[in-house]
Amino acid sequence: MTRTPLRPLARILEARQKGENPDAIERENRRLRHEEIRDRLRLRAEGRLLVLAVMFVCAYGVVGARMGVLSASEPKEPRAQMTGASIVATRADITDRHGRILATNMSTHSLYAHPQQMVDPLRAAQELAAIFPDIDAEKLGARFTNPKTKFLWVKKKLSPEQLQAVHDIGEPGLLFGPREMRLYPNGALAAHVLGGASFGDEGVHAAEVIGTAGIEKYFDAEMRDPARQGVPLTLSLDLTIQAATEEVLDAGMKLLNAKGAASVLMDIYTGEVIAIASLPDFDPNDRPRVPIAGEKASDSPLFNRAVQGLYELGSTFKIFTAAQALQLGLVHPQTVIDTSPPYEVLGFKVGEFQGKNYGKLSVENVIVQSSNRGTAKLVMAIGRGRQKDFYENLGMFAPSSLEIVEARNAKPLIPERWTDLSAVTISYGHGISVSPLHLAAGYAMIGNGGHVVQPTLLKQDGPRMGDKLLRDDVAEQARTMLRHVVSAKKGTASFAEVPGYRVGGKTGTAEKPKERGGGYHKDKVIATFAALFPTDEPRYALVVMLDEPVETSGSTPRRTAGWTAVPVAAEMITRIAPLLDLRPDYDTGQVKTLTTASD
Amino acid sequence: MTEMVYGTVPVKGGEPVLPKWWRTVDKWTLSFIFMLFGVGLLLGLAASPPLADRIGLPPFYYVQRQAFFGGLAMVAMVLTSMMGPVMVRRLAVMGFFVAFVALALLPVLGTDFGKGAVRWYSLGFASVQPSEFLKPLFVILTAWLMAAGQELSGPPGRMYSFILMFAIVLMLAFQPDFGQAALILFGWGVMWFVGGAPMLLLAGLAGLVVLGGMLAYNSSEHFQRRFDGFLNPEVDPTSQLGYAENAIREGGFFGVGVGEGQVKWSLPDAHTDFIIAVAAEEYGLLMVLVILTLYAAIVMRSLIRLMRERDPFIRLAGTGLAAMFGVQAMINMGVAVRLLPAKGMTLPFVSYGGSSLIAGGIAVGMLLAFTRSRPQGEIRDILRGRAR
Numbered sequence: 001m002t003r004t005p006l007r008p009l010a011r012i013l014e015a016r017q018k019g020e021n022p023d024a025i026e027r028e029n030r031r032l033r034h035e036e037i038r039d040r041l042r043l044r045a046e047g048r049l050l051v052l053a054v055m056f057v058c059a060y061g062v063v064g065a066r067m068g069v070l071s072a073s074e075p076k077e078p079r080a081q082m083t084g085a086s087i088v089a090t091r092a093d094i095t096d097r098h099g100r101i102l103a104t105n106m107s108t109h110s111l112y113a114h115p116q117q118m119v120d121p122l123r124a125a126q127e128l129a130a131i132f133p134d135i136d137a138e139k140l141g142a143r144f145t146n147p148k149t150k151f152l153w154v155k156k157k158l159s160p161e162q163l164q165a166v167h168d169i170g171e172p173g174l175l176f177g178p179r180e181m182r183l184y185p186n187g188a189l190a191a192h193v194l195g196g197a198s199f200g201d202e203g204v205h206a207a208e209v210i211g212t213a214g215i216e217k218y219f220d221a222e223m224r225d226p227a228r229q230g231v232p233l234t235l236s237l238d239l240t241i242q243a244a245t246e247e248v249l250d251a252g253m254k255l256l257n258a259k260g261a262a263s264v265l266m267d268i269y270t271g272e273v274i275a276i277a278s279l280p281d282f283d284p285n286d287r288p289r290v291p292i293a294g295e296k297a298s299d300s301p302l303f304n305r306a307v308q309g310l311y312e313l314g315s316t317f318k319i320f321t322a323a324q325a326l327q328l329g330l331v332h333p334q335t336v337i338d339t340s341p342p343y344e345v346l347g348f349k350v351g352e353f354q355g356k357n358y359g360k361l362s363v364e365n366v367i368v369q370s371s372n373r374g375t376a377k378l379v380m381a382i383g384r385g386r387q388k389d390f391y392e393n394l395g396m397f398a399p400s401s402l403e404i405v406e407a408r409n410a411k412p413l414i415p416e417r418w419t420d421l422s423a424v425t426i427s428y429g430h431g432i433s434v435s436p437l438h439l440a441a442g443y444a445m446i447g448n449g450g451h452v453v454q455p456t457l458l459k460q461d462g463p464r465m466g467d468k469l470l471r472d473d474v475a476e477q478a479r480t481m482l483r484h485v486v487s488a489k490k491g492t493a494s495f496a497e498v499p500g501y502r503v504g505g506k507t508g509t510a511e512k513p514k515e516r517g518g519g520y521h522k523d524k525v526i527a528t529f530a531a532l533f534p535t536d537e538p539r540y541a542l543v544v545m546l547d548e549p550v551e552t553s554g555s556t557p558r559r560t561a562g563w564t565a566v567p568v569a570a571e572m573i574t575r576i577a578p579l580l581d582l583r584p585d586y587d588t589g590q591v592k593t594l595t596t597a598s599d
Numbered sequence: 600m601t602e603m604v605y606g607t608v609p610v611k612g613g614e615p616v617l618p619k620w621w622r623t624v625d626k627w628t629l630s631f632i633f634m635l636f637g638v639g640l641l642l643g644l645a646a647s648p649p650l651a652d653r654i655g656l657p658p659f660y661y662v663q664r665q666a667f668f669g670g671l672a673m674v675a676m677v678l679t680s681m682m683g684p685v686m687v688r689r690l691a692v693m694g695f696f697v698a699f700v701a702l703a704l705l706p707v708l709g710t711d712f713g714k715g716a717v718r719w720y721s722l723g724f725a726s727v728q729p730s731e732f733l734k735p736l737f738v739i740l741t742a743w744l745m746a747a748g749q750e751l752s753g754p755p756g757r758m759y760s761f762i763l764m765f766a767i768v769l770m771l772a773f774q775p776d777f778g779q780a781a782l783i784l785f786g787w788g789v790m791w792f793v794g795g796a797p798m799l800l801l802a803g804l805a806g807l808v809v810l811g812g813m814l815a816y817n818s819s820e821h822f823q824r825r826f827d828g829f830l831n832p833e834v835d836p837t838s839q840l841g842y843a844e845n846a847i848r849e850g851g852f853f854g855v856g857v858g859e860g861q862v863k864w865s866l867p868d869a870h871t872d873f874i875i876a877v878a879a880e881e882y883g884l885l886m887v888l889v890i891l892t893l894y895a896a897i898v899m900r901s902l903i904r905l906m907r908e909r910d911p912f913i914r915l916a917g918t919g920l921a922a923m924f925g926v927q928a929m930i931n932m933g934v935a936v937r938l939l940p941a942k943g944m945t946l947p948f949v950s951y952g953g954s955s956l957i958a959g960g961i962a963v964g965m966l967l968a969f970t971r972s973r974p975q976g977e978i979r980d981i982l983r984g985r986a987r
Contacts, residue, residue: 052793067888
């Protein structure tokens, strides 16, 4: 047991001496000490209670202030009771260069169901199946009557007629959510450029519209940016010309039994793509499904032959070889080259189309008659290193800068090692695979006096010309050669003569490589015609490419570009040149025939 | 001796009970409580018919029950407030042990009403939640233990009360009912603070909590997600919180009008945990501020009256009761405005709930009993303290 000291000891001892009871003294002392403790504690507690009270006031103040802030703010989400609340158009429109709508938004409704609010779920399912042929009444009815289902989407987009019909069912458990959908009013026109859009995050009251391909995906963030405030995205495309291009290309593709076709029309000074088409195409309002594994991506209508398609474009490349040789001062247009066989490079026999022998040809005629041995000899003079640099500067090694997502992955195929043999084949367009768009940019360079251009889909204010690769006089000489390909009697593109417009260009017929390697198909070609017009004062570059065309009007099937791509390009230029505000310039003879025809 | 023989008229010492009660009780707080109860009935008229309708009961079934239990609670409150502090203490300590045993037996005898947590005893016509009663009784017991601990050669009351608190918090956490556990913890903490916890220790504890929180945030992805989700201003508009927040926005300053609110149709807990959202939607910020002011006034008045109290037990018990009452209201409203993470906690006297009402009545009755003005012994205090 602990001993507690007696306090106050002095008084207790005194009391003991007097014989009094010390307990009373000790009790009194304890009482006094208690009082003292209580006073001290009370003072301390007073301060702490004050702190507590202040904390409470602050906390209540915060709750009250937060209530006030919430009350002052607008309700965030429109409630289900407030259907029909307008949703602001958030995604920017896309227009062509003259402001004509290519893609816009339309407000529509989605249809969803609250089965627990339904009066007669089975009848509702049957009525819905009557309105929407793709709905199976039994399956939908089973989902409606499943007690676990509290919510389900029925349709993502409704037409106004469907909306009314669903409304007329009179089922309270069928509800409409406002939606904004992407609409492409021109259907399949410029489908590969526009790509398409679909719904991202979906709620009952709104859904996010996101781009899935093409320029819609490339500029997705920009077009959704609310700060843009609906300023449309103006493209370099011209709706009318695009329509004419697609129409002619489609007709040509069908007439020539081709399995695909592509064309690119480019402004040679700005790099603006005025029309770009790839066939077969699709309707971006209803995008076909993405090809699954096992299917060839290049056979899907989603495949953009003009941008994604990488092909050996054949003899169209010869003009680059000739132009570079002229630029380096190695030859003159009239320099004569012996193109007779045999000619071997590293043991590879360089042959001509159908084993022809052109004999001695001027450089110009090498282009006009398209001699492989001629360009091979030119490139051997140029040297493979300089040839490689030339193509690299021309942008033939990198994916094109076109503003659609598909362009990023279309990196041209070039040989791993640039040997003399590669140099020779590339001089006439084999062993290098580029897209028709790349080719159009290359021809634009020749057309504009030797400046590299970057293809673009956005409308430009003025010329955008890059590095100069050719002297003006060399570019002029190259253009003259191209004009002669069309105008000369022996030219391979004589079908490209268009009354009133002087066209210059080069054909290319390349046999398609076999898919599993091991040489080339004899009866499958890529026929290309790359052109500049009008040649006196060039403005536009045009590339028309047909995939596996065959012309069967003659005794033997003809597949060369001169018989396939060239007539299509000529028809195209006839249609689009007036639309491009180009003034026809008839030679005297032609005018006479025209007058007689109009009698 | 004479009285024993002749039996004189019995004389009562002091003044009669009722006049004394009326003279000394905090009449403001009393009227605030009645006003809160009135607000609760008014909001119940708006908030509960949809629920009654859904279950297939008469539309004002819940309002009638609320009025009935509210009447009982008011009677309990007034009766309790008439008792002296010692009487309150005795009854409360006895009641505490009953409630404690009831809480301990919940896992065996209780029901969960299909809500996932076993918190209730079903009595047929009504259900009882023992933790509601345990809270105020625990406060009294703790105050007694702590006050005794401050006496010369008293028992180690603080330690005992801490162990008790720990046991109760553990039991509540296992139900699980983290809201009530937090309240118990908070009430104990406040009493410890007012009862003279060393400042250094308090600061150390606060630092430890912050440190622990940071550690948990950095090491546990789950905790991180919960915390970020709470801070994230975006809330799923179809969740209870989303509806509540939207209702407050819809209400604005003056409300959408009596009976015009929509939130009560979508919120299952519109008449209990989220009744403040109903108030905000139908009556606007104005009503919310009135309710807030009533709670704040009750807490403030009680704390200020307790400042002058010399008796440590009364001071501690009163502080604990007032703080618990105030914090419960604050948490409820803080959840509705998303200042605090979601916890199922009722708004005292306003939310619907039988046992919560009666327990609240008893608690406030005890608070009123402790805040009654009584002589404090020292002439200095009387001089300082004006007449209360």
